[in-house]
Structure formats: C-alpha cells, structure tokens
Amino acid sequence: MEMLWTWLLSIFFILTLLCLVGYQLMCLMDLEDDYINSYDSSSRINRTVLPEFIVQGVFCVILFITRHWFMLPLALPHLYYNVNSYMKGRHLADVTEIYNLLSWEKKQRIFKIAYLFILAILSLFGLFWSIGDE
Numbered sequence: 001m002e003m004l005w006t007w008l009l010s011i012f013f014i015l016t017l018l019c020l021v022g023y024q025l026m027c028l029m030d031l032e033d034d035y036i037n038s039y040d041s042s043s044r045i046n047r048t049v050l051p052e053f054i055v056q057g058v059f060c061v062i063l064f065i066t067r068h069w070f071m072l073p074l075a076l077p078h079l080y081y082n083v084n085s086y087m088k089g090r091h092l093a094d095v096t097e098i099y100n101l102l103s104w105e106k107k108q109r110i111f112k113i114a115y116l117f118i119l120a121i122l123s124l125f126g127l128f129w130s131i132g133d134e
Contacts, residue, residue, distance in 0.1 A: 002066075003066075003130040004131065006068070007123055010071065011124065013055055013062070014059070014116055014119050016055050017052060017056060017116050018120065021052065021112045021113055024045045024048055024052075024109050025113065027044045028041065028045070028106050031099075031102065038096075041098060042098055046092045049091050049092060049093075052082070060075050068126075071126070074122065078115060078116075
C-alpha cells in the first residue's frame with residue numbers, strides 16, 4: 001500500500017512542477033505578445049522559481065527515501081540543473097535582458113515541460129503497476 005501512496009505523491013509533485021513551469025511559460029508568451037510588460041513578467045516568473053526548486057528537491061528526496069532507484073536517476077538531472085543555475089545566479093529572470101533571452105527562456109521551459117511530462121507518464125505506469133500488484 002505504501003508504494004501506491006508513494007506513486008500518488010510523486011504524481012502530485014510532478015503535476016505541481018508542470019503547473020509552475022507552465023505558468024512561467026505562459027508569462028513568457030504573454031510578454032512575447034505584449035500583454036504584460038517585462039517587469040511584471042519577470043516578477044511573476046521569479047516568484048515561481050524558488051517554489052519550483054523546492055518541490056523538485058522534495059520530490060527527489062522522497063524518491064530517495066522510498067528507494068525508487070529507477071525514477072531517482074531520471075529526476076536527478078532536473079534537480080542538478082536547478083541547483084547549478086541557482087549556484088551560478090542564473091535562476092531569476094532579469095527585467096533588462098528578458099527580451100533578448102525570450103526565445104531561450106521559452107525553449108528551456110518547453111524542454112522542462114516535455115521532461116516532466118515523460119516523468120508523469122512513467123509515474124502513472126508505476127502507479128498502475130503497483131495497483132496491479134495489490
């Protein structure tokens with residue numbers, strides 16, 4: 001039964017990450033279409049960056065504690081990227097440079113969404129597998 005709860009919790013964390021990154025992507029698309037200005041877009045994106053990092057870190061810790069040795073190496077690259085960008089100070093969107101980096105930031109968020117979508121599919125597979133075992 002604990003495997004079922006672990007998979008449900010991992011799906012919850014992945015969906016939370018998908019929502020956070022999707023919100024960031026929507027802010028960038030609104031900026032591209034001139035619905036909001038660069039200051040508002042940067043402040044909205046920057047408010048969601050730290051919660052994204054925290055959720056990803058807690059997700060990896062839970063995978064480590066519950067000994068999901070298949071999913072943990074799949075989730076670690078995203079955590080490594082987040083820690084690396086935080087340590088180098090590249091995790092926040094800069095108001096003055098956001099227009100110059102708009103296509104790169106959008107591609108980055110789209111890649112994160114695709115990566116998290118793959119993790120969600122694998123977690124759903126693990127959930128169904130654990131339901132079948134019980």
